[in-house]
Amino acid sequence: MHRTPGPWRAVLALTLACSCLAGCAQANAHVSRRNASDTVVVRSQQEPDKLNPTLTNAISAVDVGTPIFNGLVGVDDQMHLYPDLLTALPTPENGMVKLEGKGMAVTYHLRPGVRFHDGVPLTSHDVWFVWKMHMDPKVLVSSRDGYDKITRIDTPDPLTAVVHFKEPYAPYLGLFSLPNDPILPAHLLEKSADINLDGFNRAPVGTGPFKFKEWVAGDHVGLVANPDYFGGAPKLQKLYFKFIPDDNAAYIQLANGDIDVYADFNLEQLQPAKEQRTFRVSIVPSMSYEQISFNLEKPLFKERAVRVALAHAINKDEMSRTIYKGIWPVAHSTEHPLSWSYNPKLGEPCPYDPAKARQLLDAAGWKVGPDGVRVKNGQRLSFTINSTAGRKIREQAELVLQGYFKAIGAEMKIQNVEGGLLFAGYPTGLLQGGKYEAALFAYSTSIDPAANISNWHTRMIPPEGQNTFRFRDPEMDRILDRGNLELRQKDRQPLYWRMTEILDREMPTIPLVYWTETHGMNRHLHGFKANPTSSRFVWNVKDWYVDSTEEQP
Amino acid sequence: MTRYLARRLLTAVPLLIGISALLFILMNQVPGGPLAVYGANPHMHAADRARLIHAMGLDLPIHMRYFKWLLAAVQGDLGHSIFTGRPVLEMIAERTPNTLVLMGLSTVVSLVVGIALGVYSAIKPYSKFDYAATTASFLGYSLPTFWFGIMLMMVFAAKLHWLPAGGMHSLGQEGNWVDGLSYLVLPVTVLSIVSVASWSRFMRSSMLEVLRADFIRTARAKGQTERVVIGYHALRNALLPVVTVVMMAMPGLFGGAVMTETIFAWPGIGRLFYDSMGKSDYPVMMGVLMISAVLVVVFNLLADVLYSVVDPRIQME
Numbered sequence: 053m054h055r056t057p058g059p060w061r062a063v064l065a066l067t068l069a070c071s072c073l074a075g076c077a078q079a080n081a082h083v084s085r086r087n088a089s090d091t092v093v094v095r096s097q098q099e100p101d102k103l104n105p106t107l108t109n110a111i112s113a114v115d116v117g118t119p120i121f122n123g124l125v126g127v128d129d130q131m132h133l134y135p136d137l138l139t140a141l142p143t144p145e146n147g148m149v150k151l152e153g154k155g156m157a158v159t160y161h162l163r164p165g166v167r168f169h170d171g172v173p174l175t176s177h178d179v180w181f182v183w184k185m186h187m188d189p190k191v192l193v194s195s196r197d198g199y200d201k202i203t204r205i206d207t208p209d210p211l212t213a214v215v216h217f218k219e220p221y222a223p224y225l226g227l228f229s230l231p232n233d234p235i236l237p238a239h240l241l242e243k244s245a246d247i248n249l250d251g252f253n254r255a256p257v258g259t260g261p262f263k264f265k266e267w268v269a270g271d272h273v274g275l276v277a278n279p280d281y282f283g284g285a286p287k288l289q290k291l292y293f294k295f296i297p298d299d300n301a302a303y304i305q306l307a308n309g310d311i312d313v314y315a316d317f318n319l320e321q322l323q324p325a326k327e328q329r330t331f332r333v334s335i336v337p338s339m340s341y342e343q344i345s346f347n348l349e350k351p352l353f354k355e356r357a358v359r360v361a362l363a364h365a366i367n368k369d370e371m372s373r374t375i376y377k378g379i380w381p382v383a384h385s386t387e388h389p390l391s392w393s394y395n396p397k398l399g400e401p402c403p404y405d406p407a408k409a410r411q412l413l414d415a416a417g418w419k420v421g422p423d424g425v426r427v428k429n430g431q432r433l434s435f436t437i438n439s440t441a442g443r444k445i446r447e448q449a450e451l452v453l454q455g456y457f458k459a460i461g462a463e464m465k466i467q468n469v470e471g472g473l474l475f476a477g478y479p480t481g482l483l484q485g486g487k488y489e490a491a492l493f494a495y496s497t498s499i500d501p502a503a504n505i506s507n508w509h510t511r512m513i514p515p516e517g518q519n520t521f522r523f524r525d526p527e528m529d530r531i532l533d534r535g536n537l538e539l540r541q542k543d544r545q546p547l548y549w550r551m552t553e554i555l556d557r558e559m560p561t562i563p564l565v566y567w568t569e570t571h572g573m574n575r576h577l578h579g580f581k582a583n584p585t586s587s588r589f590v591w592n593v594k595d596w597y598v599d600s601t602e603e604q605p
Numbered sequence: 606m607t608r609y610l611a612r613r614l615l616t617a618v619p620l621l622i623g624i625s626a627l628l629f630i631l632m633n634q635v636p637g638g639p640l641a642v643y644g645a646n647p648h649m650h651a652a653d654r655a656r657l658i659h660a661m662g663l664d665l666p667i668h669m670r671y672f673k674w675l676l677a678a679v680q681g682d683l684g685h686s687i688f689t690g691r692p693v694l695e696m697i698a699e700r701t702p703n704t705l706v707l708m709g710l711s712t713v714v715s716l717v718v719g720i721a722l723g724v725y726s727a728i729k730p731y732s733k734f735d736y737a738a739t740t741a742s743f744l745g746y747s748l749p750t751f752w753f754g755i756m757l758m759m760v761f762a763a764k765l766h767w768l769p770a771g772g773m774h775s776l777g778q779e780g781n782w783v784d785g786l787s788y789l790v791l792p793v794t795v796l797s798i799v800s801v802a803s804w805s806r807f808m809r810s811s812m813l814e815v816l817r818a819d820f821i822r823t824a825r826a827k828g829q830t831e832r833v834v835i836g837y838h839a840l841r842n843a844l845l846p847v848v849t850v851v852m853m854a855m856p857g858l859f860g861g862a863v864m865t866e867t868i869f870a871w872p873g874i875g876r877l878f879y880d881s882m883g884k885s886d887y888p889v890m891m892g893v894l895m896i897s898a899v900l901v902v903v904f905n906l907l908a909d910v911l912y913s914v915v916d917p918r919i920q921m922e
Contacts, residue, residue: 086775093776099880101688108688109643192660195648248660249690269699270872271773292776296870300755304763304770472637472885477654480636498647506647515651 085309089600090289094313102253114231118590121258123229129583131390162211176213180205181238223500231586261286261594287597317570337566341383344562357416359559363402364409383563393501393548401556409460426461434463439492441468478515505532521560684888693892704861704873711796723808746802754868771870792869812843852908856900
């Protein structure tokens with residue numbers, strides 16, 4: 053037994069092989085970027101399911117799809133709309149939006165000379181096809197919002213589409229556009245036996261600045277520059293989306309220069325990120341906000357005084373500073389400050405004021421009981437909050453809220469559940485099924501405030517829509533209906549400002565903080581401009597470039 | 606022998622059907638379902654949900670859906686993923702080589718190291734080496750993979766820059782096996798360290814038992830060198846039960862390692878399963894689980910057959 057036995061030799065060989073590999077790799081150590089200067093690698097947490105944004109709800113599919121496709125209308129980082137595949141935005145002012153009978157007609161003039169990646173020109177027939185596809189019962193489109201109001205689309209010439217609606221539809225500029233409804237090539241999809249299963253969804257053809265090149269399952273999607281892009285050739289040649297599920301692994305890869313963009317940092321990673329030299333961090337408030345929903349059908353929350361008192365008990369500034377690390381800013385409204393529907397004059401409806409909260413409850417007849425919890429007519433001021441289990445930041449927020457409420461004599465119990473159970477459809481889901489008292493989760497606002505109709509209209513109480521608050525207010529219903537029918541922004545703005553006033557008075561939801569779009573990017577990457585809307589950070593990928601002259605290890 | 610095989614295979618059929626029915630029912634009990642990914646999408650109305658449920662075929666009663674699935678499955682069609690719209694078999698097939706490489710290599714490494722450690726510990730029982738190996742293997746066995754994986758990554762990728770932090774190859778280096786090996790080192794290490802423990806423990810006790818046997822004493826009495834006694838007589842006999850255990854471990858190779866594959870962004874079957882579970886992609890989940898179930902049945906049978914081959918004393922009835 054004095055000679056090394058066989059297995060040991062193998063171990064030895066493997067160890068040697070490892071150290072050799074490590075040695076080779078070490079030659080590259082401390083280089084701040086490892087990709088060629090015409091190539092950018094973006095981390096995607098999840099693998100997209102399909103690269104057809106119309107058929108998916110996955111954010112990763114929208115991120116990868118955005119460089120490949122265009123919509124008729126785009127949204128920039130200041131939330132301004134711009135004509136993308138159009139020569140001009142159709143508005144009532146320029147005569148391209150007209151009322152006709154009970155409905156309206158919108159004329160879209162397509163940009164001439166636009167071609168799909170396979171060389172086929174874009175025509176008004178493609179616009180018509182997008183509508184048809186949305187209305188096809190076999191196609192797995194998640195929403196037909198707006199498309200179901202279209203009665204017909206005329207295509208008098210290849211560059212003109214006249215869309216007829218059965219009634220005025222104010223958010224018409226959101227149709228036929230990214231993130232979910234880009235213009236797809238009718239010539240490739242029209243004859244498909246089943247669009248849901250079509251190979252197109254895995255090898256898409258669009259009009260965008262980047263063309264699809266490859267999809268290596270579980271690993272990455274590769275795109276290449278479209279030199280014929282109508283908006284000018286992109287500055288990069290290659291764009292990769294690498295699927296890295298684990299946040300820590302992604303962070304290390306960003307710090308090591310393996311990837312150039314790490315979208316959606318988590319808050320815990322921000323502090324160490326500030327000390328890194330290989331990358332910068334961009335932070336913009338997103339369209340999502342963290343909020344507390346009340347179920348107004350529960351006896352306790354039928355009472356307005358209770359909702360308002362709870363709102364006054366919360367120190368949002370302190371929460372933003374501590375739990376949300378000073379990164380997520382306080383939210384005063386359901387509308388995004390960059391949106392025209394946001395009323396800057398309103399400010400915080402229920403400022404932090406525990407004394408006032410106690411006063412309100414006293415006045416409403418809630419007397420402090422022996423255990424410190426208020427009681428009225430035998431009912432204790434006690435409720436349960438539901439949130440998504442396993443999210444540390446929400447658990448911390450709940451503990452802090454518990455303390456705030458206790459200080460005014462209200463008891464909050466915490467019961468966190470699987471996201472699937474919280475958000476499941478009617479009647480299973482806690483929210484949809486009305487099987488909750490209060491809930492802590494995030495809402496996403498849309499670029500056009502018309503989407504509020506789904507949250508606040510009496511008609512939209514589940515199962516019909518997302519009015520999981522069970523909010524009923526006749527004035528609100530009138531306002532929201534009007535908001536969908538008025539076509540001019542100046543006529544719509546007072547309506548949505550009034551909407552905010554009603555919400556401020558009734559407090560069916562307490563907005564706490566806005567989320568942020570927090571992205572890390574290699575310091576040699578330039579042109580990156582995060583967009584708070586669902587166009588996200590990829591919206592201007594055509595302008596990204598790497599300054600290789602800085603590239604000195 | 607033929608009759609034995611035929612009987613075993615026949616009894617496997619109702620077993621597999623039972624497993625599939627149970628899995629199908631359990632899967633559908635998870636709240637949320639495939640539509641939960643749409644969350645609180647304000648643009649989605651009741652009619653949209655009903656339309657999607659119908660288009661996905663989820664409005665049929667569960668037993669109808671199960672029989673539809675079963676009928677297709679016995680003809681080799683595992684259906685299409687709800688989300689990607691691709692055939693489940695195709696999705697599994699493209700991940701299988703990746704998982705086999707990762708799991709195969711770590712099984713080989715852990716077997717070689719485990720057997721060597723086990724044999725050496727058995728030859729010198731209760732020596733310093735034996736105690737050290739025992740302690741080390743229990744330590745390795747108790748390491749949570751997600752923590753250990755991240756630690757290795759912190760040291761070898763973030764601090765030392767020796768090895769890449771996850772993935773399967775550098776972009777554009779798909780055919781370069783040296784590049785590929787550097788990506789394998791960390792995940793293989795994580796997976797091996799955990800299983801070295803059980804292999805070496807198993808090997809040690811099997812070897813100890815054999816070393817006490819009469820024929821070993823006889824061999825020594827005949828004047829055989831220690832190398833021949835250990836390497837030829839003892840090792841060969843001690844490996845017999847290991848063959849069975851290795852066979853039983855084979856189906857696990859297909860299933861991949863959910864945690865390790867996720868941490869190291871390894872595009873294997875474990876991650877495919879994990880992703881599908883997050884979205885309630887029933888057909889993909891069923892596909893992966895049923896292939897695993899079939900493999901378990903097959904390898905169990907194979908283990909029994911192989912055992913009678915390597916040990917002629919065992920007769921199959």
